[in-house]
Amino acid sequence: MGIEEKSRKVKSGPTTLEDCGFLQMMGYDLECVIDLFEIKKDSTFIGTTADCIYEKLKSIDGFKDLASGFEGLGTEFDVILKIGATQNASANGQAWWRGSNQPIEITFNEIKMNRSALEVARTIVHEMVHAELYRAINTTNPTEKELDFRETFNTYVMMYRGSADQQHNLMADEWVTKMGEILKDVHQMLDSDGYNTFKNVYYPNGIPDHFYKSVAWDGLQGTIAWNLMKNITTTPPIKSPLEIITQDIDNVKRGRKNCL
Amino acid sequence: MTNISNILLSLLVSLISLGSFISEDCSGNNEKIILIVNKDSKRIDVYDRNGSTSVWVSFGSPNLRANLFHIPPEVNHWEYSHEKVEVGHLDLAKSQVLFAENLDFMDWGDLEQLGKKQKIYMILYEDYMSKERFVWNKKFTAYEVWVTADGPI
Ligand SMILES: [Zn+2]
Numbered sequence: 498m499g500i501e502e503k504s505r506k507v508k509s510g511p512t513t514l515e516d517c518g519f520l521q522m523m524g525y526d527l528e529c530v531i532d533l534f535e536i537k538k539d540s541t542f543i544g545t546t547a548d549c550i551y552e553k554l555k556s557i558d559g560f561k562d563l564a565s566g567f568e569g570l571g572t573e574f575d576v577i578l579k580i581g582a583t584q585n586a587s588a589n590g591q592a593w594w595r596g597s598n599q600p601i602e603i604t605f606n607e608i609k610m611n612r613s614a615l616e617v618a619r620t621i622v623h624e625m626v627h628a629e630l631y632r633a634i635n636t637t638n639p640t641e642k643e644l645d646f647r648e649t650f651n652t653y654v655m656m657y658r659g660s661a662d663q664q665h666n667l668m669a670d671e672w673v674t675k676m677g678e679i680l681k682d683v684h685q686m687l688d689s690d691g692y693n694t695f696k697n698v699y700y701p702n703g704i705p706d707h708f709y710k711s712v713a714w715d716g717l718q719g720t721i722a723w724n725l726m727k728n729i730t731t732t733p734p735i736k737s738p739l740e741i742i743t744q745d746i747d748n749v750k751r752g753r754k755n756c757l
Numbered sequence: 758m759t760n761i762s763n764i765l766l767s768l769l770v771s772l773i774s775l776g777s778f779i780s781e782d783c784s785g786n787n788e789k790i791i792l793i794v795n796k797d798s799k800r801i802d803v804y805d806r807n808g809s810t811s812v813w814v815s816f817g818s819p820n821l822r823a824n825l826f827h828i829p830p831e832v833n834h835w836e837y838s839h840e841k842v843e844v845g846h847l848d849l850a851k852s853q854v855l856f857a858e859n860l861d862f863m864d865w866g867d868l869e870q871l872g873k874k875q876k877i878y879m880i881l882y883e884d885y886m887s888k889e890r891f892v893w894n895k896k897f898t899a900y901e902v903w904v905t906a907d908g909p910i
Contacts, residue, residue, distance in 0.1 A: 587821070587866050587908025608870060612905075623910050694835055698807065716910035719819035747804065747811050750824060750905060753835060 535567040539579040549756035550618050553686045559679040566632045574632050575600035590620045592627035601628045613752030614687045619712050669722035677710035691753030699748045711745030789852040795882035798858040808832045816862050820909040823865035827900040839901035865906035872904045
């Protein structure tokens, strides 16, 4: 449970309500507030641009839904956000399931953080979906929805047996649209001036929804859904889906890096 | 040294650097990293968009890709204002010249990190291999680029 001093966030301090109460009894001027988000931040994450982006994401309904499984008192699983080295040095991020009694660890690759803010937001959302999938699969108290989900997931496990990409295939089929919506909602909040200049240069008629969906597709290359989409051909000047995605991903790389 | 031997020397240095690993310039002698980009390579796609150039490099795995782009000052981009410079044979001889299509994904990862500390340039293959390449005072156009390498997420 995250405890915050009312007036400022603390990097380190009491980590349980009991500890906080104890410190109060000892005469410390401390207000114990329960942070309902059971998503904890490692000290490597606090105060970074990624942290700023994460805080903006928290106000987006779609992201709240995604994170809701980790919300509230006594949730079964915690998530911890870190910035550091990933097991695969070339990855932008990783979500690590370390067993039932351990928090799910999301690590953002330190050397890959110099990306546009929207790309970092995409990585956060992508890793949170991994965390949510781990949670829904492993919860010992599944809701009806989660039981349904397990059935779906088991089909994926069967379909992609031997492939480490079950989660990515599921993400490509079921999550890309939702991920795109979250990114659309957060974009303007990251840096409104930056949003406007980006729009004026790359999408003067308004940023289309496909831009955000394309950004969400990044990282899901190689899935069955991606391969199907990739093979769709069109007659010029109509652009193929792959051409549109490539151009959108090209553009997002040039976006602002700020989170204000 | 004669012009001919100068050219031979520069070609020799270029050839030596072809297959070599990418090294960091610690000497402070402004050694450039120059990528030769061949638009006709199966692994390379080049796009000209919004007054800038973007290059995509693919690898065996769909989850691995490298991207480099050149955004000239005319674009008035908020983040990037890449220069275009003329380089001669002597500059090439002093540079690390790398053929983009020969680099593996790890090399691109190294380039991404090096790019945070030093400038990386691109010369198009058709310019590099043009008929006048043996003319001593031939100038090649080198475009400063920003490199990223994206692995699985
Ligand atoms: Zn992933």
